[in-house]
Amino acid sequence: MTLAQDPTLASFGHDPWWLIIIKIVFAFLFGLVGTLLGVWMERRVVARMAVRPGPNRHGPFGLLQTLADGLKMAFKEDIMPRAADKVVYFLAPTISVVCGFTALSVIPFGPMVSIFGHHTPLQVTDIPVAVLLVLAVSSIAVYGTVLAGWASGSPYPLLGGLRASAQMISYEVAQGLSIVAVFLTASSMSTSQIVAAQAGNDTSWGPVNAPSWYALLLLPSFLIYFVSAVAETGRAPFDLPEGESEIVGGYFTEYASSLKWALFMMAEYVHMLVVSSVATTLFLGGWRAPWPITLWSGANSGWWPLLWFFGKVAVLLFVFVWLRGTLPRLRYDQFMHLGWKVLLPVNLVWILLLAGINVINDWRTRDRLLVIGGVALAALLIAMLWPTRRPEPEVPLQEQVDARPPGSFPVPPIDLQVPPSPRVRREVAERQPATVGGPSAGGQPEEKEG
């Protein structure tokens, strides 16, 4: 169902130059302001989850804290480590950020609107392969990370850069394949057309209309996309490239608090904004309002869709922060296991299943049942004939320890009992009890009445 306010591919490319500049500046500001608010939201939300107040000094609710931090960065000295490869060290953060911003250009923020008398879509530009462009620039953004790690001239950043590259390319495969399901269903790769394809045919359950979002229709793809998006942006619980407790700051260890370091932070948040916007566009119906709002007929026209779009993106950003506040970092082997042995095979099988379902949907019932039966039979045969693994014999811990190659790290005895430190016992004994009304005389706790 294509409404009048739905942009088609033909609606693009007719803008006068000043309109293009307005749109570009808008997309750019979306990235900038989104970063400022995103950092603020992350700090406040994580603080709330950790029962702390969070930044609350600058501006209402501490809203200007990020701005103050950003300004501070501009006043900082630019330190170039002696061992660094100067050109690459300088270019790496810029590559990361510019790639993030370029991806914002194909995000549909809203329908056709009228700007100074010009009927134009609220999207910088659209091309028939817009989603591929997003994938491409996010691949190029990996260069920023890897080159930063390499150019720092230091082992930890190199390690962080290598980790980051392995992580990003692993999850990019899963991400790319999860989008295939969207292409299958929408029959288009342009972002505005995918939004249009998700419109209209709501399935209604009684009075409630479930939105025809691909997040519901293609739930496995959505989940895989979101997991790999978190991994792709290097956010917790997949923040192995940074891994503060393991490799200090990872690839930006040597970018000691300067403008370049701020750029890396910005790249991270712009990247989060991009993957959230893409998830909104591909799976959550883009700028279209969900059901209770669509009861109002003007919900999907004019400038209102901007609000729905930002709302959806904000919810996804909140999920990012929520994950960070909740989950511990994955171990690297578990992480790679998840990417290659779970997400990738599940994705491949799901795509073929979906394609098969789409094709046999308009067949005769007898043929359809035959095909379904055949597939079920094959799956059953594979499940029955799959060789079961013989359980490995349990090796006692002592033998495992003895079998390690020479030169391994010494391990403490497993049943080690650490006695309480005598110093702690003494300190606890000597500690003055804390009182509510200031220090009490003679170290005696005040007697409370009633």
Add this chain to the structure above:
Amino acid sequence: MVGSTLPVVGGYLGSYATLGLLLLVGLVFFGVAFGANRLLRPARPASPEGKFATYECGLDPVGGDWAQAQIRYYVYAYLYVLFAVESVFLFPWAVIFDRPDFGMVTVVEMAVFVGVLALGILYAWRKRVLSWT
């Protein structure tokens, strides 16, 4: 010029030109940011000994960045190339397979292709390159 389209941003490739413009705006923005930083930062900063040494975690780093890296990273790079190319073939197929002239045959052909590539990952699985040691 108001009201008319720029010659470079019209037509089929026009949308791509707009992308290039955004890239340009990004570069200009960072030029301005670094320029401002250049003006605002301390003009004559102190340079005590060790300031420009590699920081790492506060200790002297062991080894440099010209170290040998584990081969396992490259194995993942190869696997990535395999599946990135697969995706490149899957994308156009996904867009057109629904059209009337195509049908079950298209799906089965793609299943065969994906199956061949799945053999690749099964081989890597069997060779234990997927388990991080």
